[in-house]
Amino acid sequence: MSEYNYDEGGQFFPFFMLTMVGLVTVPLTYNVLKPSTDLEQTASRTKSDFIPKNADLIETQRKRRKRQNRKTKRIIAVVLGYAFMGYMIYLIAVTQRTVPKLWDPYDILGVSRSASERDIDKFYKRLSLKYHPDKAKPDVSKNETLEYVNDRWVEMTKAYKALTDEEIRNNYLQYGNPDGKQSTSIGIALPKWMVEEGNRWFVVAFYGILLGIILPYTLGKWWYGTQALTKDKVLHASAGNLFREWKEDISEGGVVAATSVGDEFKDALKGARSDAGAAKVESKVLSSSILTDVDKDRLKAIDDPVRRKTLALLWAYLARIDLEDPELEKEKYDVAPTALLLNNSFTSITLPFGAVKPLLSSFHTSQNIIQAVPPSSSSPVLQLPNFTPQIVEKISRSFKSGLLTFQKFMQLPPSTRRSLCSDLSNQQYDQAMLVASQIPRLVVAKAFFKVTGERVVTPGSLVQLVIKARVIPPGTPTSEIPPINPLDLEDIDADEGDLDALHGRKPAKNKRRKLPDGTYVEDDAKDNSVQPPLAHAPYFAALHAPRWHVFLGEARSGRISVPPFTFTSFDRPIFQTSPETGEVKPTFNVVTLRCQFQAPPQIHAFPFVMHLVCDSYIGLDEKIDVLLDVRDPKEAEVVESDEEISEPEEGEHYPYHPPINRFYPISNIINLDSLAGQLQAMKGGATSPTNTETKRKTKKRSASTVGDTKGGVPLAVAGANAAAPVDSDDESDTEGEVDSDTSETDTETEDEDS
Template identity: 55%
Template sequence: MSQDYNYDDQGQFFPYFVTTITALITVPVTYSWLKPSKGLENTAPRIQSDFKPEHADLIEGQRRKQKRKERKVKRMLISIGGWLVIAWMVYLMVVTARTTPKLWDPYSVLEVSMSATEQEIKRRYRMLSLTMHPDKVQPDPEKNLTLEAINDRWVEVTKAFKALTDEEVRNNYLKYGHPDGKQSFSIGIALPKFIVSEGNGKYVLLLYGTLLGVLLPYLVGKWWYGTQRYTREKVLVASAGNLFREYKDDVSVAGLIGMFSSGEEYKLLLKGSKGTAGVDKLEQRILEEPGLSNVGASLSAKDRQKFQEMDDLVRKKALGLLWAYLGRVELDDAALNDEKFEVAPIASALNESFTAIALAYMNTRAILSAYRASQHLIQALAHGAPPLMQLPYFTPAVVKAAEGLERHHLTIQDFMNIPADRRKKLVTAPGLLKDSEYETAMSVVSQLPTLKVDKAFFKVVGERFVTPGSLVNFVVKGRIIPPGTMNVPQVNEKDLEDVDPAEGDLDALHGRKKGEGTDSENPVQPPLAHAPYFARDYSPRWHLFHADSKSGKLAVPPFTFRQFAKPIFDENGKPTFNVQTMRTQFVAPAQPGRYTFVMHLVCDSYIGMDMKMDVVLVVEDPSKAEVMKDEEDISEPEEVWQVR
């Protein structure tokens, strides 16, 4: 048995080979490129406002830069190139003549049907011998009929006859497809012959060596290194390690900002000469007298000294840019101002990584600092800055006029509780706000999704009491009521009830309903955070958790939700006052008793809208609970909570 290698001389099969290989790459890449993004930032509504902050062009430039990354330009080019190659190959398939090798068939040679009997086959053979036997046929040059052709044709007839009548020959045909037994096989290579002939072989070897020995290992290594280089929070592993080493249980928001400057991402952003350019100017502007700098008042003497003594100039610049961003400091330099807006989203991502680290320690203060750092980064306000500066056009001078002689900064809710006429009079005056600017600010306030809790309680599904080790639901009923909203209707008591799910609804029983903790199959998104200085679109998150005030540790880890079960605003942008349901689950303590927790409900996008209340979990002894169940008829779970 021999082997025969042949090439696609006429280019019949080469297009099919190339199309298959190209499609294996192009189809998934095209799907990845074209599939719609499911990110909430791309589908959530926006707070309507015509406010343009200072350097709006730089901020918008950063947004466009990020969107270009999200557009997946590389995948787009690969996809387009792949489809062009496929189109070319399809064209070659259409215009290239194709020949198909004909299989040897004894029935076809004898011109009899496959159902013919042996007698019919013999009769046919005798008939052909009268007209095709070499002794009966004479060569005819005019018909191109040579003696060799006559003999070859008769050999084929004889083989076909024996294949259908001789037992051994027939067995060879049935087993190997040929009357002479196993034949040599031919391996077809789907490459045009010219590629490996005429001195082109060395180039083909070079191409294969480059593809398989260099390019493929490089791509696989780059992919693998890329997956191992980043954490689940999409920050560099080295950055997460730096945050872990600098972690402290009592870290403040200001301390967190200093920790974020250790991120390795800033070395990539500020590489080369950018790492030291403008450091002196930053230091001068940041450390100005507190009365002259928006951020100076928020820095402690320790923070100022630490900043001055930093030896790592790249980290010092990153920290200076962060403080300049939080203080809304004008740097009088286009490059520095642009970098100022670029560092904040990086710090926000690092904050996600720190939050994951803090959750491992279950420390309440560190968790709260992380959530509040997120608020300040998104709103571009330093720790201790007036919450009213979250509103459009509200400068320190306007805030000072609004707060008057107040000893503490007013929250947006406090400001909106001032009678409307007096409120407007406080901030609309020469040197303060114009009427149109005030109206813009009030329009934004009316769209802020402020969550007010109406009821919160513990319950066990299908039971009247909480017993040791049972699966407890903590249910929060609340409404979105923007600050200053007038004529808020009374809550419907029926909406505050929590009906147990059907017995067979395992998804509901185990908290697997869609909507991130809501009871809705079609959750509703709140508007994106109003953050004109933050160069990213951000979907607000609410974090609900319980803390033990005595130990300073978390009793129940945070549950995060970004969607609600019912519409928040109607078609006209007015609040619907729908009662929203949020729930989290945990296992009850192993011992009966009364457990007092502090419930925290924190929105990570707005300053001054957090809520804190005491909640009491009563865990009954199983035997006592059984007696009480027989004696009492309790329709609602016990509710003990107090707003603080």
């Protein structure tokens, strides 16, 4: 028989509640206090004292978005949880504890545990003379009653029998009581008032509300909230609208118009705000010379009032048009971050189609939104502080060398550049030049393909596109650019035992690298842990960390061969701050970017165009021709057999590279122009040219390109060492030498002006 005992004294209930609340509060505390992994929260700021017009409105929008990302509800829950836990600890400290006393016959009789049965008999007889009910009388001074005297003697008799009677002693040893097995007592750590007749229904109602309403509502809200968003954090309905706006020949203006279809704007411009001031915004935008005729017609053709006002606000933001209304100005700055989020979703939609033009249009639209510069027709110089369209137009008329690009403007002599900016005061001009000196323009010094542990690229191997580059801000004097250390252009494999590094999963454990001449160098790379400063975007109502996208395309077909790889940090610092003056200067360190993908299954020389695009700054794109030479595996065996083979010394081991079972869709890499080519590819053969012709061309090209280097450094590298020119037509074809440990393969690079 079981007996349920409730915690009438409140001794155990605080322990139960403290445990249950702690199970929720402690993990929630870690979630609140853990360091943020958002790039915008961990990066430094670009040094600038420029204050744009309506800076208070822009800062208000930034703070509002920051509050939306703040974990306010979780912080409140943690505070309440710890307050409740503190109260429970207080109850535990002040509540008097009742310690249950075990039934012990030795303690009841007052005999030693080592006493024999004979001694127990003698002691019991002496106790009977004193405590037997016929002998003992209740002590009134101690509030003793006759019932107490009888009960005391009964307990003594039980204790005596438990120590002398064999059967009763077995009951005591087995069940802890001379009477045998007792009823089970179950303690419940809940106050007794919760189950009393008057309070029972309140408890039932509480559990019903908690389990029947609050819990299903919370789980349903979380579930449907996560299901309503894509991985790009946009609504599924918005992604569907963006998909319908996709076109293979879409321009930057078309992408801007496509971002206005998001349902996110309906919440921001709902009710009376959907029409308020729409005519005023539209008239100012249409009267501006920034929009092309196609963009104006696209705006006029929209019937949805919310989308029409949204697109007009976007164009007003990009053209920096003063709307002369605080509420409209607030809406103008509010639509830009949402448009950037939708543009990122448009980029994801573009990738499966495999077209280069819409992808570049999406990347360029990101630049325009962040810098608040209209696409196509405007100069990239507008992203500098204090530069207005009127000033840029005046400079363009005075510029005699064609289109005014950002690099060409910054390469002008300082005196000429200052004279062209005569409309700016010295303070305004210094503000612009300070920001220009911190723009992270990534200049490629060398780009090549390699397979870790191999001399050549073989069909189906896991190949890496290795990019060696330096950050050289526009306008940096040639005299201040140091030459590149040839060792920084080497990409040496990790130790043969470091499998994670060889497979690209983790950085190399050993920072020491052995060069081909036998010497060792210390690698100071930091595993892409150095984050560049936040993008200088004074008109953008949100913080944004710059990102660099690298992808390979085919110039002839305009298709994407290798999807974009995104980089948000580097392996070496790119800027340093002087501790004495606080001046920010570039370090000119060579950083390494790696893009890993599977090589095509055909033996052929594949020409690609490498695109390097920054999503935050305009006019800094890099476009370089590269050549992926896929060779016959037998050729790699011949190269290895021709090398000098020596017996390993004690403690040395030959490297072993296990096969990597990682596959990528090759349809994006090889352009099969005909049905015959597709059938040939299915059979495992090359398309065109044939294997024999490819080998012959490869050997011929190898023989002709080895001599086109200066001291073992490619011509493209030598040009980068000299002055890192913007416009370069040099061609370089680098080939991994037999005696090199860098595993470089045949690569042709051609630097072009972005």
